[in-house]
Each structure stands twice: as structure tokens, then as C-alpha cells.
Amino acid sequence: MRIVLFGAPGVGKGTQAVRLCERLGVPHLSTGDMLRAARREGTPLGIEAGIYMDQGKLAPDALVLQIVEDRLEQPDCRQGFVLDGFPRTEPQAVALDEWLAEHGTPVDRVVQIVVAREVILERLSKRGRTDDDQDVIAKRLEQYERLTEPLIHYYTARGVMHAVDGLGTPDEVFERLVALCQ
Numbered sequence: 001m002r003i004v005l006f007g008a009p010g011v012g013k014g015t016q017a018v019r020l021c022e023r024l025g026v027p028h029l030s031t032g033d034m035l036r037a038a039r040r041e042g043t044p045l046g047i048e049a050g051i052y053m054d055q056g057k058l059a060p061d062a063l064v065l066q067i068v069e070d071r072l073e074q075p076d077c078r079q080g081f082v083l084d085g086f087p088r089t090e091p092q093a094v095a096l097d098e099w100l101a102e103h104g105t106p107v108d109r110v111v112q113i114v115v116a117r118e119v120i121l122e123r124l125s126k127r128g129r130t131d132d133d134q135d136v137i138a139k140r141l142e143q144y145e146r147l148t149e150p151l152i153h154y155y156t157a158r159g160v161m162h163a164v165d166g167l168g169t170p171d172e173v174f175e176r177l178v179a180l181c182q
């Protein structure tokens with residue numbers, strides 16, 4: 001099963017992706033985690049991405065595509081995966097489709113986790129990551145609405161778009177998600 005988890009910053013994508021991967025026995029591909037790991041390792045790619053992340057901006061498409069395609073090539077992705085936080089722009093979605101079409105493995109489901117803006121702000125203010133500062137959160141939400149949300153139309157047109165309510169306990173949200181990803 002090849003699943004894309006989609007949604008605004010702080011809706012619970014990372015939280016749910018970990019659980020879904022355990023349930024389905026597939027790897028968790030979080031571009032946020034990959035970029036933070038590259039940054040900790042001090043690679044040129046990680047250092048460049050960090051400049052954008054600290055400002056609440058999306059990292060450049062070419063940079064993100066490079067790490068995602070390297071990861072998708074790994075043998076553990078052959079039986080499926082959960083993509084968390086990718087794609088976030090139309091060029092990323094198009095590149096993903098092209099890569100998957102070449103390998104004969106299209107996306108099975110794109111699931112948007114939906115949570116009201118006030119709840120997102122409350123969750124992120126509690127988390128305390130370096131990019132969870134109020135001004136940076138506002139920028140991340142602006143980037144999501146402008147660059148990422150239009151992908152709902154892209155995936156709806158391909159017949160793979162679904163949505164779940166992200167309000168409730170992580171267990172409740174997980175049950176809704178699993179019902180869509182059998």
C-alpha cells in the first residue's frame with residue numbers, strides 16, 4: 001500500500017504516520033525528519049534546508065526531490081510506504097507521479113487530516129520545536145495554504161483523495177485513518 005498523508009503543519013501527520021506504518025508493515029518516509037537528520041549530520045543539503053525551515057518556508061523542490069527519490073530507491077519501499085509531509089507543492093506531486101509511473105507503482109490513497117486552525121496553533125505552541133515559534137508557525141500555515149492545499153484538487157482529479165477528521169485522541173484519529181487504508 002502506497003499512502004500519502006496530507007495536511008497543514010500540526011494536524012498530526014507525523015503522529016499518525018508512525019502508527020500506520022507499524023500497522024501496515026511499511027516504512028515511514030517523513031521529509032521533515034529526513035531534512036532534520038541531514039541538518040544534524042551537517043550535510044550541505046541539510047544546512048541549506050535548515051535556512052528555509054527556520055523561516056517557516058518550504059525547502060527548494062530540487063533539494064527535497066533528491067532526498068525522496070534516493071529513499072524511494074531503497075528495497076524496503078518496494079512493498080509500499082507512508083509518505084508524511086511530501087508532496088507539498090505541485091512540482092513535487094508531478095515528480096512523484098512520474099517516478100511512481102516509471103516503477104509501475106501508483107499512489108493508492110492520499111489522506112488529508114483535517115483540523116481547525118485554532119487547534120493547530122495550540123498543538124504547535126505546546127510542542128516547542130525550533131520552528132514552532134509564533135511567527136514561524138504563521139509563515140508555515142501561509143505556505144501550506146498557498147502552495148500545498150491546491151494539491152487537494154490535483155489528487156481529487158486522480159480519484160485518490162480522502163479526508164479524515166483529525167480532532168480527538170490520537171487513537172480515535174488512527175481508527176478513522178485505518179478504516180480508509182485497509
Ligand code: B4P
Nearest residue numbers: 009010011012013014015031032053058059085123127170
Ligand atoms: P514537518 O516535519 O513535516 O512538520 P509539520 O508539518 O509540523 O508536521 P508534523 O508531522 O511534525 O506535526 P504533527 O502534525 O504530527 O515539516 C517541517 C518543515 O520541514 C517544513 O516547515 C518545511 O520547511 C520542511 N519540509 C518538510 N517537508 C518538505 C517538503 N516536502 N518540501 C519542502 N519543505 C519541506 O504534530 C504536531 C503536534 O500535535 C505534536 O506535538 C503532536 O504530539 C500533536 N498531536 C498530534 N496528534 C494529536 C491529537 N490527536 N491530539 C492532540 N495533539 C496531537
